[in-house]
Amino acid sequence: MSNWDWQVFCKDTIDGEIVARCFGGPGDLTYLDWLLSAWGWTLSVSLLALLVALAFGSLMGILRTAPNRGLVLLGNAWTELFRNIPLLVQIFLWYHVVPALLPPLRGVPSFILVVLGLGLFTSARISEQVKAGIQSLPRGQRMAGLALGFTLPQTYRHVILPMAFRIVIPPLTSESMNIVKNSAVAFAVSISELTLFALQAQEETARGIEIYLAVTALYFVSAFAINRVLHFVEQRVRVPGMIGGGQ
């Protein structure tokens, strides 16, 4: 520990000189500036991918419980497709293969592709959780909703989903934290996020331990912040007397 050198973050990324106050000016970046910008990329990729994942995951999870074989098949096929291909392979498919098959996609920035790739991969996992949440409810709930004269969509909207989503908040929390960690694959398609920063900066500065510790801390802080936010949401939406809500 005695030979750690945290000054490395104050160094200019071009000439390696230590900059006073650690922040460079326009066009003159320090490693600290770069680290923060990389953190921004990691958070942007993660949060946008999380939105994509929640939207598609919920939709597909609901379809898999619908009383229609076609819709169930669609939801199942979606889930199995994105769940059974390794994430890194999916990212490469989006980056190298899809644009080769569909030339209009060539102009799409790699940032959008990686958000879609990571988002759709995670949507398969979220669809599985949403489906499990819905199926954990007694069948009578759905029947009661329909017997009251609700249409099927109304039954989902007012009866089933409010309970199902409350039940699946804990696994969704894990999935949301996973997406931050999985966003590290974005380095493979040239997104200048934390992992790319770590690989590059440790080579340039030869201070790998300091760089990796800082990057690890930022991953931890990001994932833990998501954990706390969703924990707060879980507390706020808790309904006393409902499953898990009476504690």
Add this chain to the structure above:
Amino acid sequence: MKRIAVLQALTLSAGLLVALPVLALDGTLKKIKDSGAATMGVRESSGGLSFTVGDGKFAGFHVELCQRVLADVQKQLGMAKLDIKYQPVTSQNRIPLVQNGTVDIECGSTTNNAARQKDVAFAVTTYVEEVRIAVKAASGITSIAQLNGKNVATTTGTTSVQLLRKHERATGVDFKEVFGKDHADSFLLLESGRADAFVMDGQILAGNIAKSKNPADFKIVGEVLAVEPIAIMIRKDDPAFKKVVDDSLKALIKSGEMAKIYDKWFMQPIPPANTRIGLPASEATKAAWANPNDKPAEDYAKK
């Protein structure tokens, strides 16, 4: 009481160890002699310098040089048998592994620079790398100035990334960097048209072009962007071992063996695919052989 006795015994034996007449050998030479083995750090994929041929076997220009060096070490130590172990290393772990004694001699593609000389030592430079630009032959690009506004690929975790940044600021040429996760990936970016140029060490460019589907589609063009001495890496502050290694390499240069070994790995077909890298020794490499030295990259930049 008992504990004190043990302590006394320990100090006594420690004292004895110091007092014993020290053998003439120390450092790495002593370690090799005592263990009967030497560990060579090698790379999985560093062009013709050091690469795997599968099945846990390694080959390349620097690997062969190290085998010659270790044969000399064995001779000098008068050992009947020297067991050479091969330890694959990466650019992230090669320096720590040399420092902590896991690797005795690293024979990969390590640039000798001033920052690293604080942690490790280098043998005399055996190869001088020139950073160049590879483009598609049909692109008409012949110099870095023509890359304005173009996509330029390079590999994450290499010094070329920093070099491009420096160049961008110094010349005002504004290009968009695309980072491949390894050299094969960066080359794919060039091949698929996502990048217009690939900036990297000349021998890596040449090797990737040689392995591509249609080598005639690609060209190495333009000015030399940087010159970096690549050397065999050993532990710091071990002058006896450094002398043996350096002497052995100098003898290879003198006898002309060095040029022959270079020719074998860079001009002739090499395993595993029997392709030819086709990169003659550069003037800078020949200069390093003519005048063996362990100067860091910074000294080359001054010229």
